[in-house]
Amino acid sequence: MKASSLNRFDLLGSRGLIEDIFHELKSILSSILSSVELIELYGGNSGNGLQGEKATSGKITRQAGAIKSQVIELEFQLQNVRIIQHILNKSFEPKKNLTSIVFFLRNFIHDEPYDTLFGSAVEVEMNKEHADAYIDEFLIRQLVLNIFFWMMKNSPTNQSPGLRFVFEEDHFEINGSFSANAASYFFSSYAEPYDNGKLHFDTEMLNQRIYYLISYIVELHEGSLNVMVEGEKNVEILVKIPYRPAYTL
Incomplete structure (x- = not known):
């Protein structure tokens, strides 16, 4: 199966695109909140002994990486909204x-x-x-x-x-x-x-x-x-x- 873009298409005909992006933003913020809560949980429960501390440290590192990725996505999704708003206002250059x-x-x-x-x-x-x-x-x-x-x-x-x-x-x-x-x-x-x-x-x-x-x-x-x-x-x-x-x- 192969699908190609065409010379002309109606971007604004995709009604709901902005709603989709805001849905994504809501999901991203929920994920960030969950990650922060998990980090707080790991930080308050360091485990038993050195092995437990290593396991906790690994979990915190993974959650920190997830937060960083989610913040990047949040920023670029906001830029998507900015682009679409300029298109709607016919001010996109x-x-x-x-x-x-x-x-x-x-x-x-x-x-x-x-x-x-x-x-x-x-x-x-x-x-x-x-x-x-x-x-x-x-x-x-x-x-x-x-x-x-x-x-x-x-x-x-x-x-x-x-x-x-x-x-x-x-x-x-x-x-x-x-x-x-x-x-x-x-x-x-x-x-x-x-x-x-x-x-x-x-x-x-x-x-x-x-x-x-x-x-x-x-x-x-x-x-x-x-x-x-x-x-x-x-x-x-x-x-x-x-x-x-x-x-x-």
Whole structure:
């Protein structure tokens, strides 16, 4: 099964996208609160002896990592709301500049707190020695985070998604891959793959409508977005963005 973004789509036609994001924000805040409560519990119960202290320390470290991830998601979801609000107000103006895309993406994934978030999940493949691209850095950052968290939410809890940045001769790629919880769950969000030229999502999949925002950012950079499935559960998300917009060629 393969699904592709189209040249034109109605972002605002995805009614409920803002409601979806606020639902996510509420869930994130609940998770943060639960993590803090667990840390308080571990801190008040250090266990018995050295072995108990090590176990408690490990639990606290994991909870602290979970909080850091949730705070990152909270921040970028708020930025999603900001983008959508500008679109609704017809005041959205991308700020594209010629950027060393390799330098930018490497700095982004290795800077705190993102370095901890991505860990070893990110790879960089250089098929071109140097690459400059006309991009809006803020939007590309949002694009990467939206794709990464989109995959995380559909992956089994004990598996991390993979993310690759590939730099080709005339474009760069953001390639995400993961094994879905269940093929029927992930793809129940698709009504019909091609219905009058549009790709639709089922309202039961609250977080799937974020696809429209991901597609919108890709389209603003004259790129393409494909979602592919192999073996009924192995999902690959492939974004291709040209270094130069068509009008400069």
